[in-house]
Amino acid sequence: MNKNVILYAAILIFGLVAPYVFPAFKVQLSILCVLIVLATTWNIQGGEMGYNTFGNILFYGLGMYLCASVQVGMFFPLAEWTESGGEKTFVHTPSQFFQGMAVGLVVAAVVPTIVAGLIGYAILGLRGHYFAICTLGLGVAAGEISGGIEIIGAGQGFTTPPFPNVGGLEARGEFFYFLSFGALVLTFIAVRSIYSTRFRLILNAIRDNEDKAEAMGIETMKYKIIGWMVSAFFCGLAGGIMGGLVGYIDSTDVAFDGREMGVFMVLMAILGGKGTLWGPVIGATVFHIFKEGFWTFFLGWQYVALGVLIVVIVIYFPEGIMGWLREKYPERFGEVVDEKDRKAQVELK
Amino acid sequence: MDFMVFQYPMITVQACLDGILLGILFALIAYGMALQWGVMNIINIAQGDLVILGGYIAYFMYLYGIHPAWGVIVSPIIMYFVGVGIYKLVINKVVDRDLFISILATFGISILFMQLMNFAFGADVVLANSGYGTTFLFDNAVVLPNSKIFSAFISIVFAICLVIYMKKSKLGRAIRATAQNARAAKILGVDTEKVYAATFGINAALCGVAGALISITFTIHPYMGLPYTIRSFMIVIVAGLGNLPGVAMSGMGLGVFEEFADYILGTEFRIGSVFLLLVLILVYRRFKLSRKREYLK
Numbered sequence: 001m002n003k004n005v006i007l008y009a010a011i012l013i014f015g016l017v018a019p020y021v022f023p024a025f026k027v028q029l030s031i032l033c034v035l036i037v038l039a040t041t042w043n044i045q046g047g048e049m050g051y052n053t054f055g056n057i058l059f060y061g062l063g064m065y066l067c068a069s070v071q072v073g074m075f076f077p078l079a080e081w082t083e084s085g086g087e088k089t090f091v092h093t094p095s096q097f098f099q100g101m102a103v104g105l106v107v108a109a110v111v112p113t114i115v116a117g118l119i120g121y122a123i124l125g126l127r128g129h130y131f132a133i134c135t136l137g138l139g140v141a142a143g144e145i146s147g148g149i150e151i152i153g154a155g156q157g158f159t160t161p162p163f164p165n166v167g168g169l170e171a172r173g174e175f176f177y178f179l180s181f182g183a184l185v186l187t188f189i190a191v192r193s194i195y196s197t198r199f200r201l202i203l204n205a206i207r208d209n210e211d212k213a214e215a216m217g218i219e220t221m222k223y224k225i226i227g228w229m230v231s232a233f234f235c236g237l238a239g240g241i242m243g244g245l246v247g248y249i250d251s252t253d254v255a256f257d258g259r260e261m262g263v264f265m266v267l268m269a270i271l272g273g274k275g276t277l278w279g280p281v282i283g284a285t286v287f288h289i290f291k292e293g294f295w296t297f298f299l300g301w302q303y304v305a306l307g308v309l310i311v312v313i314v315i316y317f318p319e320g321i322m323g324w325l326r327e328k329y330p331e332r333f334g335e336v337v338d339e340k341d342r343k344a345q346v347e348l349k
Numbered sequence: 350m351d352f353m354v355f356q357y358p359m360i361t362v363q364a365c366l367d368g369i370l371l372g373i374l375f376a377l378i379a380y381g382m383a384l385q386w387g388v389m390n391i392i393n394i395a396q397g398d399l400v401i402l403g404g405y406i407a408y409f410m411y412l413y414g415i416h417p418a419w420g421v422i423v424s425p426i427i428m429y430f431v432g433v434g435i436y437k438l439v440i441n442k443v444v445d446r447d448l449f450i451s452i453l454a455t456f457g458i459s460i461l462f463m464q465l466m467n468f469a470f471g472a473d474v475v476l477a478n479s480g481y482g483t484t485f486l487f488d489n490a491v492v493l494p495n496s497k498i499f500s501a502f503i504s505i506v507f508a509i510c511l512v513i514y515m516k517k518s519k520l521g522r523a524i525r526a527t528a529q530n531a532r533a534a535k536i537l538g539v540d541t542e543k544v545y546a547a548t549f550g551i552n553a554a555l556c557g558v559a560g561a562l563i564s565i566t567f568t569i570h571p572y573m574g575l576p577y578t579i580r581s582f583m584i585v586i587v588a589g590l591g592n593l594p595g596v597a598m599s600g601m602g603l604g605v606f607e608e609f610a611d612y613i614l615g616t617e618f619r620i621g622s623v624f625l626l627l628v629l630i631l632v633y634r635r636f637k638l639s640r641k642r643e644y645l646k
Contacts, residue, residue, distance in 0.1 A: 052449040123628075125635040127644050129392055129448040133582055137627040140575065144621030259460060266453065304468075307461025314453045315442045 039280035047274035050207030055135025061255035063236030071100035108240030116232035143256030273322025372604025397577030403560025417477035420561035432553025
């Protein structure tokens with residue numbers, strides 16, 4: 001236990017000093033935090049519950065649009081803002097900006113949670129690949145439909161309020177870094193505390209055999225919906241932060257970006273190891289470093305590399321990094337390995 | 350919103366005819382999907398991208414001065430080998446695994462194809478002009494391009510040929526046997542590996558035919574693949590596996606739905622309404638089944 005405390009303290013301290021130690025990577029670190037949040041929340045469905053969703057991007061995009069709309073709409077007419085296409089007809093004062101952001105983030109987290117609760121009963125009744133395709137459809141439909149709505153910019157896009165002129169670029173980077181790091185810490189603590197309760201066992205029971213879990217008297221639907229609502233809460237929050245960070249929202253390329261973010265979160269969780277607490281964190285970190293480090297070498301060929309990467313990871317590493325570690329050092333994961341049994345296995349080989 | 354549909358009844362006729370001709374094409378793609386789903390238990394997200402690739406083959410023939418209608422012959426031949434190649438490289442490793450693995454792997458292939466096509470052919474919306482002219486019906490109130498009629502006719506011809514082939518030929522029998530029980534087929538001497546490769550190849554060839562027809566009748570664009578996948582998935586889940594009349598009917602139904610969505614909601618919501626319809630159909634079936642304490646699986 002003591003070792004864990006040191007580990008967490010080290011990560012927390014690293015997180016707090018990182019923007020000052022690596023000032024050039026502030027934006028990248030903020031994106032990394034958002035990616036970890038998304039991978040962790042995907043893991044609640046895909047890893048623990050066995051419901052492979054492509055639809056969590058729906059909550060991410062919803063959060064993004066909601067946060068920006070609230071931030072603008074609180075002080076200025078929204079339609080005129082989007083119509084001007086980012087022209088500086090209205091300027092937020094610093095206090096307006098931060099107030100708007102705070103309220104916007106709350107709305108961005110709460111509304112997707114409610115949406116998840118409302119559609120959860122209908123969607124989570126599907127299983128297996130029907131669920132996967134249905135959520136894929138949901139994400140794409142949201143992107144296509146939001147691309148046709150005038151008040152949030154339609155195909156033209158939505159420029160989020162620019163950061164007020166206090167402290168220049170440095171302050172902007174630090175603000176969004178600490179915001180996303182805060183979201184990450186919040187997510188991690190929430191997910192960790194959830195995973196240490198009976199809730200995780202119920203989710204795992206649903207994954208392993210839902211019919212049996214139901215027969216044992218567990219109200220599976222209730223827990224599935226709660227799990228999805230938790231995911232939606234943090235996805236929406238991450239979306240709201242990401243919208244402010246990017247500064248520009250497009251319906252299919254930024255918000256409901258099923259081709260990028262929607263796949264990334266699945267990929268990161270699988271790369272790290274589904275159904276573990278640390279897997280998505282490790283997976284997201286490795287993925288982000290790989291992506292940012294090597295993307296420049298594939299200039300223009302990123303999506304080709306992404307396609308190949310998906311195929312390779314899915315075919316050759318379906319258990320992910322944590323799964324590989326677990327196979328190699330089962331003792332560290334609290335699995336008791338019978339020495340005789342292991343010898344017998346080796347002899348068999 | 351546009352209420353032209355209610356003011357001019359002829360638009361209804363137009364939309365229905367357009368939708369039916371379009372739906373026959375969708376049904377052809379869906380038939381390929383049903384085939385591989387039934388035989389290999391794989392949902393191929395890259396289905397639509399195979400269609401678009403087939404369309405580009407016809408388009409390039411058109412660019413080099415060959416009439417694009419010949420693409421209907423050339424494109425499936427090339428696409429057959431593309432399909433077998435994809436099978437050998439990727440699909441044979443995911444056939445026996447979890448369905449989600451196959452969905453994700455084919456999603457990767459889809460992204461790969463999308464981007465490769467974007468590099469190779471550019472991001473422009475293109476079409477191959479067949480020069481078939483148009484037919485006017487009911488005092489010029491209904492306009493039907495002949496290319497649409499041609500494409501529907503060719504689709505029907507290919508579908509009938511395929512059905513006969515599946516019924517009569519040795520490979521067709523082997524495919525059907527594998528679909529019923531792969532293990533038993535293996536015991537009785539069917540080389541299932543070959544059957545799977547051929548199935549995937551035939552599916553890709555069907556996509557090639559459909560793609561060539563789409564490049565003549567409509568437009569193609571590297572990123573337009575996913576809607577075709579979703580449409581064929583939708584048609585298959587409505588009709589069920591191995592139900593060809595059902596596939597044809599639900600294909601036409603979807604085509605008509607899309608034309609009406611286009612007229613009533615506007616073109617920008619057309620693709621969105623297709624995806625939304627998928628969600629609604631799945632949810633409807635889920636509630637219908639849950640009355641009997643069953644679920645979609």
